[in-house]
Amino acid sequence: MEKTSRHISSGHYVRLFWILCVFCLFSFSSIASLAAASDSVDNETCMDCHDGVAAVLNKSAHPLMTTGTAHGTDILCVSCHSGAATHIEDPTTENIGNPGKLSSAMTEQVCIQCHQPHMGRGIAAFDVHADQEVSCTDCHTVHAVKQSAPAEQMCGTCHTAVATDFLKRSHHPLREQNISCISCHDFTGKAEPNFGHGGSATCYTCHPQQSGPYLFEHQATNSFTVDGDGCTACHSPHASANDRLLKQPDDKLCLQCHAAPPGHKTAHNGELTGYACVDCHSQIHGSYDNLYFLDPQLGSKVSGGPDGCYCHYYR
Amino acid sequence: MVVIVIITVKRWKVKNTGYTLLALLFLVSLLPTDALATEHGGTLKLGYITIDHEGNKGINQSSFNLYEGVALSLENYTAYLDNGMRVNANLRNITLKNRNLFLDVNKPNHGGVQFRHSAYRRYYDFDGDMETKRTMTGGNVWWQAHPWFKVTGDISVNKRSGEMTQLFAPGSLTETDEVDFTDTYYGVGLTYQRNRTTGVVEYRGSSFKDDINEFDDRTTGRFRATIATPIPKHEQFSVIGGYQYYKLNVKDRNDTLTANTVWAGARFYRTCGLSLGYNIVFDRAGRTGDFVDTDNLTHAFSAAKVWRGRGGINLGYRYSANDDLFVKRTGNSFSASGWFKPIPDLTIRAGHGMTSMDVDEGRTLTGRLDRDRAWASARYALPDGWVRVKMTAIQTEYEDLETSADYVKGAADAYYELAKFGALSGSYAYYRGDYTNDDGRYVFADHSLSGDIMTAEYYHAKLGFGGTYWRSRRDEDIESFSVRFTGWYTLTNGLGLELTYQSHNFDNFNDPSPVYTEYYTDNIVEVTLTYDLK
Numbered sequence: 001m002e003k004t005s006r007h008i009s010s011g012h013y014v015r016l017f018w019i020l021c022v023f024c025l026f027s028f029s030s031i032a033s034l035a036a037a038s039d040s041v042d043n044e045t046c047m048d049c050h051d052g053v054a055a056v057l058n059k060s061a062h063p064l065m066t067t068g069t070a071h072g073t074d075i076l077c078v079s080c081h082s083g084a085a086t087h088i089e090d091p092t093t094e095n096i097g098n099p100g101k102l103s104s105a106m107t108e109q110v111c112i113q114c115h116q117p118h119m120g121r122g123i124a125a126f127d128v129h130a131d132q133e134v135s136c137t138d139c140h141t142v143h144a145v146k147q148s149a150p151a152e153q154m155c156g157t158c159h160t161a162v163a164t165d166f167l168k169r170s171h172h173p174l175r176e177q178n179i180s181c182i183s184c185h186d187f188t189g190k191a192e193p194n195f196g197h198g199g200s201a202t203c204y205t206c207h208p209q210q211s212g213p214y215l216f217e218h219q220a221t222n223s224f225t226v227d228g229d230g231c232t233a234c235h236s237p238h239a240s241a242n243d244r245l246l247k248q249p250d251d252k253l254c255l256q257c258h259a260a261p262p263g264h265k266t267a268h269n270g271e272l273t274g275y276a277c278v279d280c281h282s283q284i285h286g287s288y289d290n291l292y293f294l295d296p297q298l299g300s301k302v303s304g305g306p307d308g309c310y311c312h313y314y315r
Numbered sequence: 316m317v318v319i320v321i322i323t324v325k326r327w328k329v330k331n332t333g334y335t336l337l338a339l340l341f342l343v344s345l346l347p348t349d350a351l352a353t354e355h356g357g358t359l360k361l362g363y364i365t366i367d368h369e370g371n372k373g374i375n376q377s378s379f380n381l382y383e384g385v386a387l388s389l390e391n392y393t394a395y396l397d398n399g400m401r402v403n404a405n406l407r408n409i410t411l412k413n414r415n416l417f418l419d420v421n422k423p424n425h426g427g428v429q430f431r432h433s434a435y436r437r438y439y440d441f442d443g444d445m446e447t448k449r450t451m452t453g454g455n456v457w458w459q460a461h462p463w464f465k466v467t468g469d470i471s472v473n474k475r476s477g478e479m480t481q482l483f484a485p486g487s488l489t490e491t492d493e494v495d496f497t498d499t500y501y502g503v504g505l506t507y508q509r510n511r512t513t514g515v516v517e518y519r520g521s522s523f524k525d526d527i528n529e530f531d532d533r534t535t536g537r538f539r540a541t542i543a544t545p546i547p548k549h550e551q552f553s554v555i556g557g558y559q560y561y562k563l564n565v566k567d568r569n570d571t572l573t574a575n576t577v578w579a580g581a582r583f584y585r586t587c588g589l590s591l592g593y594n595i596v597f598d599r600a601g602r603t604g605d606f607v608d609t610d611n612l613t614h615a616f617s618a619a620k621v622w623r624g625r626g627g628i629n630l631g632y633r634y635s636a637n638d639d640l641f642v643k644r645t646g647n648s649f650s651a652s653g654w655f656k657p658i659p660d661l662t663i664r665a666g667h668g669m670t671s672m673d674v675d676e677g678r679t680l681t682g683r684l685d686r687d688r689a690w691a692s693a694r695y696a697l698p699d700g701w702v703r704v705k706m707t708a709i710q711t712e713y714e715d716l717e718t719s720a721d722y723v724k725g726a727a728d729a730y731y732e733l734a735k736f737g738a739l740s741g742s743y744a745y746y747r748g749d750y751t752n753d754d755g756r757y758v759f760a761d762h763s764l765s766g767d768i769m770t771a772e773y774y775h776a777k778l779g780f781g782g783t784y785w786r787s788r789r790d791e792d793i794e795s796f797s798v799r800f801t802g803w804y805t806l807t808n809g810l811g812l813e814l815t816y817q818s819h820n821f822d823n824f825n826d827p828s829p830v831y832t833e834y835y836t837d838n839i840v841e842v843t844l845t846y847d848l849k
Contacts (some may be wrong), residue, residue: 051321059354059395061423063423063424075424085468088439101623102623103588103621103623103627104621105584105588105590105619105621106584106586106588107667109584112511112543112553113510113511114508117673133621133627133654139743148826160703160705160726160728160744161705161707161724161725161726161744163742164726164742164744164765165744166765167762167763167765167783167785168763169375169376169785169793169795169821170374170375170784171375173380173435176413176435177382177407177415177416177433178377178435192420205453205500206473208473208498208523208527209523209531210497211523211563212602213534213565213572213602214572215568215571215604217605219679219680220680222554241761241787241793243375248750251754252750252754252757255752255753256713256716256720256750256752257681257713257716257718258753259678260449261755276375282393288530288568312363
């Protein structure tokens with residue numbers, strides 16, 4: 001059979017064109033130059049006064065590199081601190097650029113001169129950290145030698161509620177240091193929920209056996225289709241009071257989307273009504289065998305043989 | 316102390332000796348570091364851990380990844396060598412099965428090598444007899460081949476083996492499954508960087524090999540190219556663009572998933588604190604099995620204005636669409652947030668976001684979705700600490716299904732340091748959920764309370780005490796609490812003694828099983844001798 005697809009209508013692109021035009025018009029009308037980072041002042045000149053800084057910096061993530069000696073990008077004081085030429089003439093703290101005192105958006109502009117991959121963070125969503133005036137220097141120590149705190153401590157200082165989530169009984173092993181926040185949260189914006197290969201790809205890194213694809217997909221879990229919300233449709237990724245990080249306990253999770261079909265609570269004279277949905281629909285992530293995600297061995301489990309229980313062999 | 320170690324070594328069974336020996340070899344290699352390094356530092360730890368626990372052992376209990384025995388660790392080690400190289404290491408529990416090893420050797424702007432290994436287990440039965448062992452081993456290298464080009468490569472091998480219950484199995488019909496699979500990830504990349512322009516080309520692949528069921532074996536491949544650059548002569552504008560091709564192939568079923576994704580974005584910043592951003596992502600995903608391709612599209616706009624040190628506002632809008640032959644779904648999201656400092660020590664933040672997803676054509680399983688999220692927080696800085704409160708409310712409604720979830724969480728925490736006496740910290744978090752679905756309505760409430768007190772150092776000794784209490788009331792009625800005591804004593808010449816006692820308790824007052832009672836209790840004692848390498 002030939003594959004088919006219906007494309008996003010051209011109306012969207014027309015709308016997009018006009019939005020871009022308005023955006024550019026507004027932007028070009030208000031151009032102001034960024035703090036210039038091209039002052040031609042070498043590191044040695046800065047060290048004439050700031051002589052203790054080099055020793056500290058050379059043990060940090062930003063060792064000073066003088067022009068022509070490094071393999072990579074030269075790291076100069078003026079790479080980050082603008083206005084050095086003026087500062088030499090009149091050394092005050094007011095006339096030297098300090099990224100740590102800029103707004104988050106401006107600080108980001110300084111840092112992504114070298115750390116470009118971070119420019120892509122939040123490719124299709126909003127940059128939630130910059131929006132809340134949390135800049136690069138709030139988490140990263142630029143000058144000091146001190147070792148950064150582990151991510152689980154660093155992130156927890158602001159994300160208090162999330163940090164306490166991990167105290168719950170069912171939790172990802174963050175406190176045990178088997179994973180860290182950045183194991184899943186990639187600040188270079190690589191995982192985007194609306195991608196065909198979206199947010200669930202993060203989960204499949206450690207849980208490949210649930211990634212499918214299956215012959216019969218459970219639509220809710222399938223992030224490749226219109227319907228699918230991926231793993232987080234059912235699981236709370238940080239922690240949960242319920243087993244297996246489930247958002248709701250037992251059958252209540254299933255019933256959030258499904259009504260209990262007639263007969264399910266009255267079959268076998270009601271003898272088996274105590275079972276959970278997934279006791280029978282055990283292949284809930286998807287099945288190679290059964291449209292209803294039933295356990296392939298359900299017949300033998302319930303009645304001692306596959307032929308003895310036709311209902312449970314329904315395909 | 317020495318006697319304790321000698322006695323316990325006899326009981327200690329070394330497994331995975333390869334990694335243990337490698338880590339020990341590294342430790343020995345540090346001995347001549349003094350001669351090579353201009354400076355180095357870290358903490359060497361040798362201790363013994365003992366556990367007494369009973370009840371429902373499982374991944375959810377505090378001792379799930381703890382092992383009894385002699386524990387040798389090197390933590391936060393850094394050495395600066397005379398030739399400009401650096402060595403960073405964090406080798407935790409080298410001699411135990413729950414080891415967590417990290418080693419990094421690099422020379423800034425030249426190249427580097429990193430190695431990682433971690434292992435843990437997961438229990439699957441009440442007594443802890445059935446378990447799977449999980450290991451993650453990998454490393455990456457980078458080489459600055461040219462001032463403009465950097466080459467990167469990495470590999471990671473995730474292994475799981477052992478016995479587990481079937482994923483879902485009725486209590487009385489429990490059957491054991493054997494698990495044995497290896498998932499290997501690898502990647503190579505090339506980064507171009509000159510001035511403020513960056514281009515990245517990378518390939519990542521993976522191979523999943525199941526030794527029990529070969530039917531599941533599969534491979535993936537992903538190619539990605541990204542470029543980001545400011546616009547020449549208009550450096551306030553930055554643009555980004557990229558393309559990604561992804562393919563997943565299931566070996567024995569000739570089933571293939573593919574996704575082609577392109578994205579582009581532009582950002583504009585002004586020194587006055589104004590910033591604007593726009594991003595677009597288009598993605599087409601398809602599968603040989605269902606003969607349908609799905610288009611996914613997203614536009615996102617954002618605008619922000621910051622008054623430095625005083626406050627800021629942010630506005631955002633996002634449009635998304637998912638479309639295949641049968642169903643078209645579109646969504647609109649709006650967000651507004653701001654922060655304000657009425658006085659220098661007080662920061663107030665608040666925001667609201669809403670999303671609605673409509674099914675324009677066809678039917679979906681869940682239908683129309685509306686989601687609202689509102690939040691607010693305040694933080695007050697004290698002379699030697701801080702106090703903070705935070706509140707979040709999330710409301711989700713599936714109109715066609717007539718289901719809804721209202722979720723509220725609030726948290727408050729504080730930290731205060733009294734120079735002469737020590738420091739204290741505490742937090743309280745409250746969660747409330749109200750769910751309505753086809754089966755009815757139920758409400759839950761969780762409370763979590765945690766606190767720690769640490770004394771200042773007196774006569775070379777420090778003491779710490781802390782506790783956590785957690786209660787969940789819903790269908791399950793769960794109570795969990797723990798207490799922890801720690802004492803440190805500084806001996807001489809960088810030597811120290813650390814003693815930790817922890818106790819955890821868990822009870823489900825509404826047991827789901829007629830066969831057993833869900834409970835768990837443990838007592839964990841650790842005695843550690845520490846030595847500061849300086």
